[in-house]
Every structure is written in C-alpha cells, then in structure tokens.
Amino acid sequence: MLAALRHYPASVNLLLSSSLFLTLGRAITLPYLVIYLSSSFVLSISDIGMVVGSALIVGSLLSLYGGYLTDKLSSYKLILCFTGFFVTGFVGMCVTNKLWLFFLFLVSFNFAYSVIDIVVKAAFGKLLPVAEQSKVFSVRYTLINIGYAVGPFIGAGLAHWNMKLPFMMSALLGLGFFVVYSIFGDRKLSSADPANAPVSFLAVGRILLKDYRLVCFTVGGVLSAVVFGQFTAYISQYLVTTSTPEFTYQVISSVVAVNAAVVICLQYFVGKHISHQYLNQWLTAGFSLFLMGVVGFALSTTVLHWSLAVAIFTLGEIIVFPAEYMFIDRIAPTHLRGMYYGAQNLSNLGGALGPVLCGFALATQSAHFMFYMLAAFIVAGGCFYLLGASYSRRHDQSSSTR
Template identity: 65%
Template structure:
C-alpha cells in the first residue's frame, strides 16, 4: 500500500489523508458519547441510543443535498467549507450547555463528515482511470479503519484527564486539516462538470429515482448495513443478555481488535483485486461470508470461536465495501457522481436501525432469534444487489439533468 501511495499525485494523497485524519477525529469522541451524554445531561441508555442514532440518520439524509453540492461546487471550496463545519461542530459540542445545542453539533459533525467523504470518493473519478479506482477505495477504507482503531484509545486517555478534551482534540484535528488543505489543496480540482445545464435539487433527485440500478443498490446497502453497520452494538446487546457484563466486555474488546487487525492487514491486498467485471460474484462471496460469520456468532461458546467468527465476518466486510463503491462508480454519470455517492450514504440509516431492531428482538424473542433476523437482512440485501446487477439503465438521458 505504501508503495502505491508513493506513486499517487499529491492531490490524491491529501484527499486520502482526509479519510484518516477526520475519521480519527470522529473516532476519538464517538465511543465516549455514551458516557458523556449520561454524565453531562443525565440521559438514560434508551435516550442515548435515540440521540446517537437519530443524529446519524439526520446527517445521512441531509448529506443528499451535500452530494448535490459536490456536483455543483469547486471541490476545494466545498471541502474547506464542510471541514470548517466539522471543526466548529466539535468545538461547540465541548462547550454546549444544553442538550439541544449538543444535538445540533452532533448533526453538524455527521453531516460534514458524510459530505467530505462523498467529495473524496467523487474526486477519485476525476483523478484516476477506472481500473485504478478499486485500489484507491481499498486504501481509503484501510485508512478509515486505522482511524477507528486508534481513535477510541486516544479518546479514553483524554477523557480520563478532562471530559471536554476528546471534543477539543477532534476539533484540533479538524482545524489542522482545514489549514493543510487551505494551503496545499488543489484549487483547480473539479468534480463538478462544466457546461452542464442547471437543475434543481428535487429534479435531480427525481432523475436518480429513474435509475433502478441505483435504487436497488441503495436498498441493498441499507438492508445489509443493518448487519455490518454497527455490529459491535448488537453483539454487545446479545452478550449482555446471554452472559455477564465482565464477559461481554472481554469478548467485545477482543473481537473489535480482531476486526480492526483483519481489515488493516487484508483490506488493501484483497480489495485491490476486486474488479468491475465480476462485481456480482464478489458481492455474493462477501454476503456469504456474512452469513457464515453470523452463524458462527450464534454458535460461539468460547472466545476462540468468537474470534474466528469475527475474522470470517470481517472478510465479508472487506469485500462488500469496495465492491459497493465500485458499482456506484461504474453506474454514476460524471456530472452526478456526488449525488450517486450521497444516495449510497443512506446505508447509514440501516446501520442506525440495526441496534434498534436487534434490541426489540432480544426483548421479545429468544436471544438466538436475533441472528435469524440478521441473516434475513443479508439475503434481502443480496437480492437487491442481484437485481441491481441485472437491471439495465432506465430509458432517458442521464447525461442531462435538465431533461428530467
């Protein structure tokens, strides 16, 4: 991976660094939010879940308009604007005296992170030929996971000193990247297409709904994200019901480390082999590994079984993520690349719903029933992916949004 990065242009390296730095900033505070919301605002566990889940959903929905802006604005100006929002969101969260203000800060952070992520992925289409994009997506995902692996440890150390320090550190990382991109960012980089007729946001949204492959893949991503989006949350819920709190902590900490190490060590080498020609086969393999991993979780009675099951589950994650990106990249017209990636971001809604649905099953059904439900979501997501791979483009000219 390092050898490949050396040959990338400075613009692409800087964009990839955004994935690492901003993910690290987000990861420093996200695991700490439960403790902070409980101690600072006195929220119950149910209310905390509602706050964290709803801010993620709202940020994802608002990012649809962010994708629209990616197709309309200078990449440099857009990243600087939303990096500023990202930084101010964390700064505001550190001093927010009321829950409603803290809530708005979280929404701002999630929105800004999503829009910058869309802008980075859209820029790959301008900077790289098609055959090299899968490798870039894999590098980006590896860097993102490094951020998520390191961030919680930094956050825990900072929180032990002062409760507001994790938010201030995140704001500092955001400000540092803002300054870096302001000085060295490529002001000439354009993901927006010149000479395209102007179109309203709703008109472009209607146009996207006519691309049934995009609709199928968006639904497939949303359904499958219920399974892999926040697996640590629903596995923690399952373990709390079936074991002791001490055992839950021991298993969760071990499998989170397993997930991070597997992704960091294998994502690049495996992800770069995913080619547009065989995307359906890759997706089928990835989803099958999810099913095997879920079956392993349901049968696990020892820590070793949990670790092996997580390793298999993570292999599915390693395959599905870049395959999803490649499919969207293949079907997205150049002038709508931002909106297509924004639609893909709606999978975050599925990630937010996962713990809610699993909590309901655990409260009303035998604990193992949770894994049956999750397998159903994998199969349903796979069916949507399969339909998306079969259906051709709808009739109509996707190259001109004004025609929609």
Template identity: 65%
Template sequence: MLATLKKYPATLNLLLCASLVLTLARAITLPYLVIYVSGHFGLSIAEVGLVIGSTLIIGSLLSLYGGFLVDSLSSYRLILTACAVFTAGFLGAFIASGLGLFYACLVAINLAYAVIDIAVKAGFGSLLPLDQRSEVFSIKYTLTNIGYAVGPFLGAGVAALDMSLPFLLSAGLGAGYFFVYFVWGDTGLATAEANRQTTPFLAVGKVLLRDYRLVCFTLGGVLSAVVFGQFTAYLSQYLIVTSNPQTAYRIISSVVSTNALMVICLQYSLGKRITHKHLNLWLAAGLSLFIVGLGGFALSTTLTVWVIAMAIFTVGEIIVFPAEYMFIDTIAPDTLRGMYYAAQNLSNVGAALGPVLCGVMLATQPAHHMFYMLALFIIAGAVLYGLGVRLSAEAKPEAVT
C-alpha cells in the same frame, strides 16, 4: 500500499489524508458518546440511543443535498467549508451546556463528515481512470479503519483527564486538516462538468429515482448495513443479555481488535483485486461470509469461536465495501457522481436502525433469534444487490458482468 501512495499526485494523497485524519477525529469521541451524553445530560440508555441514532440518520439524509453540491460547486471550497463545519461542531459539543446545542453539533459533525466523504470519492473519479479506482477505494477504506482503530485509544487517554477533552482534540485535528488543505489543496479540483450544474436539486432527485440500478443498490445497502454497520453495538446488546458484564467486555474487546487488525492487514491486498469484472460474484461471496459469521456468533460458546466467527465476518466486510463503491462508480454519470455517492451514504440509516431492531428482538424473543433476523436482512439485501447488478449488466454489459 506505501509504494502506491508515492505514485499518486499530491491532490489525491490529500483526499486520502482527509479519510484518515477526519475519521481519526470522529473515532476519538464516538466510543464515549454514550457515556458522555448519559452522564452530562442525565439521559436514560434508551434516550441516549435515540439521540445518537437520530443524529446519524439526519446527517445521512441531509448529505443528499451535500452530494448535489459536490456536483455543482468547486470541491476545494466545499471541502474547506465542510471541514470548518466539522471543526465547529466539535468545538460546539465541547462547550455545549444544553442538549439542544449538543444535538445540533452532532448533526453538523455527521453531515460535514458525510459531505467530505462524498467529495473525496467523487474526486477519485475525476483524478483516476476506471481501472485504477478499486485500488484507491481499498486504500481509503484501510486508512479509515486505521483511524477507527487508533482513535478510541487517543480518546481514552484524554478522557481520563476530562470527559469533554476528546471533543477538543477532535476539533484540533479538524482545524489542522483545514489549514493543510487550505494551503496545499487543489483549488481547481471539481467533478467532471462541475459548476455547470443547472438542474434543480429536486429534479436531480427524480433522475436518481428513475435509475432502478441505484434504487436497488441503495435499498440493498440499507438492509445489509443493519448487519455490518454497527455490529459492535448489537453484539454488545446480545452479550449483555446472554452473559455477565465481564465476559461481555472481554469478548467485545477481542472481536473489535480482530476486526480492526484484519481490515488493516488485508483490506488493501484483497480489496485491490476487486474489479468491475464479476462484481456479482464478489458481492455474493462477501454476503455469504456475513451469513457464515452470523451463524458463528449464534453458536459461539468460547472466546476462540467468537474470534473465528469475527474473522470470517470481517473478510465479508473487506469484500463488500469496495464492491459497493465499484458498483456505484460504474453506474454514476460524471455530472452526478456526488449525488450517486450521497445515495449510497443512505446505508447509514440501516446502520443506525440495527441496534434498535436488535434491541427489540432481544427484548421480545429468545436471544439467538436476533441472528436469524440479521441473516434475513443480508438475504434481502443480496436479492436487491443482485437485481441492481443484473439491471446494470443489461444496460452496460461491458462494465458489469
């Protein structure tokens, strides 16, 4: 991977750097939000879940307009603006004494992060030919997971001094990237035809709704993200119901470490092999591994079985993420690349709903029934993915088979 990075132009490496640094900043605070919000504002666990989940959903929905801006404005100015909002959001969260300001800051952080992520992915399309994009998507996802793996440890270190300090550290990382990109960023970076966009936002939205390939893939992404978007949350809920806190903590720590290590070690080597050819088969393999992993979770009685099930589940994740990117990259017109990636970002809605739906299932049904429900979400998502790939093959048979 390092050899590949050395071959990339500085502009591309700066975009990849955003994925690492800003994800690291986000991951420093993310694991401690529940504890911080609960203690600082005196909210119940249900209220905390509503606050955190709703800010993620609102940020994802608003990022649709962010995708429109990616197609309309200079990427350089947009990334700097979003990075400034990202940094200000963490500073606001650090000083916020009221829940209203804190809530607004979380929305701003999620929105800014989503807009930068869209701009980065759209930038790949501008800077690289089609046959080289699967590799850079895999590198991006690897760097993102490095950020999520390292961030919680940094957050734990500073949180031991004061629970609000992780927000200040995250703001510092955001400010640092802002300065680096301000000095060395490519001022001419833009998606193809950017700055020529004259179509109003709502009219562009109608164009996207008429692309049934995108609609199918977006809905499929929302359904499948219920399963893999926040798996640590619903596994924690399941273990709290079925075991004692000590066992739950030991198992969750092991499966999270397994997931992070496997993604970091295997994502690049496996992900770069996922190309536009036979994309439907790659998706089928990845989604099947999700179902096998869920079956392993449902049957797990020892830590070893939990780790093996997590390993299988993670391979599915390693396959599905770049395959999703490659599909959107295949069907997105150059003039609407940002909007197409913004539509894909709506899968975060499914990720936010996952713990809520699993909580309801655990409260009303036998605990292992939760995994049956999650498997049905994967199957429904697979049907929609398959329909999207089929429609794309009929429209452009040379690109997706």
C-alpha cells in the same frame, strides 16, 4: 499499500489523508458520547440512544443534499467549508450546556463528515482511471479503519484526564487538516460538469429514482448495513442479555481488535483484485462470508469462537465495501457522481436501525431469533445488490449494441 501511495499524485494522497485524520477525530470522541451525555446532561440510556441515533439519521439524510452540492460547486471549497463545520461541531459540543444545541452540533459534525466523504469519493473518479479505483477505495477504507482502531485508545487516555479533551483533540485534528488543505489543496479540483445545465435538487432526485440500478444498490445497502453497520452494538446487546458483563467485555475487546487487524492487514490486498468484470461473483462471496459470520456468532460460546466468526465476517466486509464504491462510480453520470454517492450514504440509516431492531428482537423473542433476523437482512440485501449488478450488466450490453 505504501507503494500505491507513492504512485498517486499529491492531490489524491491529500484526499486520502482527510479520510484518516477526520475519521481519527470522529473515533476519538464517538465511543465516549454515551458517557459524556450521561454525566453532563443526566440522560437515560434510551434517551442517549435517541439523541445519538437521531443525529446519525439526520446527518445521513442531509448528505443527499451534500451530494447535490458536490455536483455543483468546487470540491476545494466544499472540503474547506465542511471541514469548518466539522471543527465547529466538536467545539460546540465541548462548550455548550444546552441539550438542543449539543444535538445541532452533533448533527453538524455528522453532516460535515458525510459530505467530505462524498466529495472525496467523487474526486477519485475525476483524478484516477477506472483501473486504479478499486485500489484507491481499498487504501481509503484501510486508512479509515486505522482511524477507528487507534482513535478510541487516544480518546480513552484523554477522557481519563478530562471528558472534554476528546472533543478538543477531534477539533484540533479537523483544524490541522483545514490548514494543510487550504495551503496544499488543489484549488481547481471539482466534480461539477459545466457542460450540463443546472438542475434543481428535486429534479435530480427524480432522476435518481428512475435509475433501477441505483435504487437496488441503495435498498441493498440499507438492508445489509443493519448487519454490518454497527455489529459491535448488537453483539454487545446479545451478550449482555445472555452472559455476564465480564464475558461481554472480553468478547467485545477481542472482536474490535480482530476486526481492525483483518481490515488493516488484508483490505488493500483483497480490494485491489476486485474488478468490474466479476462484480457479481465478488458480491456473492462477500455476502456469503457475512452469512457465515452471523452463523458463527449464533454458535459462538468462547472468546476464540467469537474472534474466528468476526474474522470471517470481516472478510465479507472488505470485499463488499470497495465493490459497492466501484459499482456506484461506474453507473454514475459524470455530472451526478456526488448525488449517486449521496444516495449510497443512505445505507447509514441501516446502521442506525440495526441496534434498535436487535434490541426489539431481544426484548420480545428468544435471544437466537436476533441472528435469524440478521441472516434474513443479509439475504435480502444481497439479492438487491445482485439485482442491481445484473441490471447494470444488461444495461451495458444493450448500450454496446446500439
């Protein structure tokens, strides 16, 4: 991976650094939002879930407009602007004592993170040839997981001293990136295509809905994100229901560590071999591993069993993520790449719904029913992905014969 980073131009490495440092800022604070909201605003667990989940959902929906802006405005200015929103969100959450303002700042930082994510992915399509894109998406996803692996430990140390320190550190990381990018960023970088006439946001939305390939991948992404979007949350819910708090803590600690280790060690190695020619086979392999992982969760009775199951599950994750990025970049028209990535970001809705659906299943059915439900989401999501990929192949074949 280090060799790949040395091979990329400085503008690509700077964009990759945004994924690491902004994700690190996010990961430092997010795990402690529940504790902070409970102690600072005296909210119940259900109310906290509503605040955090609603902010994630609103941020995901707003990211569609962020994708629209990506196709219209300078990438350099957008990154600086939304990094400013990112910093403002953390500073605001740190200083406000009003819940409604806290919610707005939480939405602001989630929206900013989503838009920067879209701008970066769209920029890769401009800066790198198709052959390099699977590698750069794998590098990016590895850096993101390094941020998520390291961030909570930094947050835990800071929160031990003061619950506001994680917010301040997250804001400082965002501010540091803002300063560096304002100096060294590529001011000419833009995903906008001046050759195309301006189109309204609603008109672009109608264009997206007519692309069967994108609709299939978006629906498939939402369904499958129910399973992999917040998997530690529903594992915690299941274990709290069926075992002791001590065992739950042991399993979750092991699951998080194994997930991070597998991604960091194997993401780049696996991801660089994923190609457009065999996209269906890669997706089938990825979703099969997801399904095997969920079956493993259902059968697990020891920490070792849970660790092995999550290792298999994570192998599916490191295949599906770069494959879906490559697919979206392939089908997206140059002047609509941002909107296509914005539509892909709607899969975060599935991640937000996962703990809610699993909580309802655990409350109304036998505990193992949750895993049957998750398996059904995997199969349905995989079918939509394969439909989209198959339609794309037929579309390419018909285009080549004209």
